[in-house]
Amino acid sequence: MSVGLLALLDDVAALARMAATQLDDVAAQATKAGAKAAGVVIDDAAVTPGYVVGFAASREVPIVAKIALGSLRNKLIFLLPGALVLSFFAPWAITPLLMLGGFYLAYEGAEKVYEKLFPHKAHAHEEKVDSAAAVSLTVAEDRRVASAIKTDFILSAEIMAITLAGLPEGSSLWMQAIILAVVGIGVTVVVYGAVALIVKADDAGLAMSRNGTTNVFGSLVRGVGRGLVVGMPVFLKVLTVVGTAAMVWVGGGILVHGLEHYGIDFLAHGIEVVAEAAAHAVPAAAGIVHWIVTAAGSGVVGLIAGGLLIPIVGGVLAPAWLWVNAQRA
Secondary structure (H helix, E strand, O other): OHHHHHHHHHHHHHHHHHHHHHHHHHHHHHHHHHHHOHHHHHHHHHHHHHHHOOOOHHHHHHHHHHHHHHHHHHHHHHHHHHHHHHHHHOHHHHHHHHHHHHHHHHHHHHHHHHHHHOHHHHHHHHHHHOOOOOOOHHHHHHHHHHHHHHHHHHHHHHHHHHHHHOOOOOOOHHHHHHHHHHHHHHHHHHHHHHHHHHHHHHHHHHHHHOOOOOOHHHHHHHHHHHHHHHHHHHHHHHHHHHHHHHHHHHHHHHHHHHHHHOOOOHHHHHHHHHHHHHHHHOHHHHHHHHHHHHHHHHHHHHHHHHHHHHHHHHHHHHHHHHHHHHHHO
């Protein structure tokens, strides 16, 4: 009896060690695969705060929470099973889908640039797509959340596809599922947790600036609070610019790598040559210079691709979408 119990305990210990090893593998692969999607994660974090602009402070966190729940639904209910199906039945479709997402991101970024350069034309274009009728704050919030979740779907699809493409060949289906789930949940928590902190930083700063403590610590708290109140509007504007740049850069980078996958490598080769030359010119900061030049080259590609899509979307796709909606009504 005691021998059998000891043998059972040995088996349990062996299973525990095996499970721990598997968990270590999952954590390592999830971290490695998720890191490859860092550009899209930055894009997601930079774009999202813009969706709460114009709403009361009391609605900021609830709006972010709604978007976060929608993001989790996108990743876990729709994209994770879809990614596994693609991986098993049609791995060849991953790159084309990534490129479609790249075109979408490039278009969104280029349209924002277009709006800044030609605001009246951009607003006229938007009025064709959306009704100009006044809506209640509730309807406006629902529309804003729906728009954010739609954009998040594309960004999340890119994150999941990049993660899937970064997994070692031969990974089992269950391992792929766990890693995709870990990356999806982790990215959502990090991104929307950071967004919630960003959008509430000015409120925290206001409360800190009203601190009534008379000692040195109180003066420090008030100074930090005033800095947050003054600095956050500027920070949000900078973040909007970063978000637009990230859309163009990430979208362009996806297109460059997608074309390279199909043997059209002159863009990737040209960007790499320029980046290497720039890095050699500044050896003290070779790594960061190489990254900046590569991102800039990808951004140029994304801006051109997105710019070419603006008249196509405005003249063909948007009217077609309005016609389809009219037929449904």
